[in-house]
Amino acid sequence: MEDFDEMLSSLTVQETAGGIRRYRNTVSIVCPACGEPFDDLVVCEDEFNSLELSMPLDLCTTTHDGQVVLFTHKP
Structure with missing residues (x-):
């Protein structure tokens, strides 16, 4: 994902804990996987993470610099 850092700079940090960083999409950036605006972007920084x-x-997924990136969409 070429513009990943630019995308992160447009999002609002919501949480940084337990090897996970979560950002809120308050400006309706579209998901690179499906082309629809996503709700949150979650970056899994550790080798193993658990999401509750x-x-x-x-969910749409990709990787960036060896980290798993999740784009969440509320149905």
Whole structure:
């Protein structure tokens, strides 16, 4: 993903804990995987991460610099 750092600079940091960084998409940037605006971007920094979801979400995925990147979409 060529413009990853530029994308991150447009998002709002929501959480940084437990090897996960979560950003809120408040400016309706589109997901590079599906082309629809995403709700949150989650970067998994550790080799193993566990996500506890409080609601059903559609997920799109990619990697950047060896880290898993998740784009969440509320159905």
